[in-house]
Amino acid sequence: MTETIAWNLACRCGNGVGKAPGRTADAAIPNQPPSGWTGSLGPGVRWEQWPRSLNTGLPMMHVLTIWLPGDFQRRGLRAEGEHADESEGTNAWDIVEPTIDIWLIPRVDPNAGKAPVELWGDEVGPGGYVNPSTGGRSLAGWAEPLFALSHLGGTAFPVQAMPEGLTPWYLELEEISGLNFGGGGNAQIDLESDAFDWACG
Template sequence: MIDGEYAIVWLSDDELAAGPTAPRPDLRAKGKYVDESEGTNAWDNVEPTTDIWLIPRADPNSGKAPVELWGDQVGPDGYVNPSTGNGLADWAEPLFALSHLGGTSFPIQAMPDGLTPWYLELEEISGLNFGGGGNAQFDLESDTFDWACG
């Protein structure tokens, strides 16, 4: 839909520790390739490599599976709604629009079914285009994946 193609690649500890590696030699036929601006690829990547890391954050939903809530509802395991109906709760403001592992989810359109406490919520960072102001959720335990644009 947005001409973006992504993959999740599981790496072993040794592969991860080795860091980024150069792609294989360009396999495209010489003179046949036409840039159709369909996003980055192994040979035409103009986006810089971006390091990511985990930092602790004060989140009342840490360790809980995200669920869709309305109003003052509370999830079965105590998951708290970050929305007040008039915007985000004060505690949720500093968490919004940041890539993170687990905790409070801020899906753009609807909460994906199947998220566990072990999901990544990815915001648009270097080279990741989810349709402008979008984000994605990828669950490391259930393999649930969803994205939406803003």
């Protein structure tokens, strides 16, 4: 069995990469081609095929398109009418964001390949999931460099409670490319179970 890897999303910031567009670069641009992009430029579908808001009928806003590593390719395209958009109308016509390259960067994360669970104190979860907190509001030393980064898999940092139903194959997004989770919030989207949750900061 091969080892599962978790990934940070690193966005182009000038001549380097950082944790979100418009931020200060904290590393050099990787040597490999980008793994996707964020911004208004969509996933390369004709305008007639663009997903529409059920509330407004307008094209939904594009947040990111990303190539998923094999382990994270868990599900295919959705059946018509299977999911309903309950947004307040954010859409691709009214929200215009620049196109920014995204790279997937391996992250050293003891929880890679493990389903995130809510833990207290020194508890260890099923499958060996390790609590990133020291028991209070502070993070363990190993967890500090992983905090507040958009990433695939590994340690989850939900702003409020841990969402139910997360598998090891989830995407955690911080506020990038027009996303607004109430200031300092984030979202978890599971690529296998369809679990989805977000919370404001």
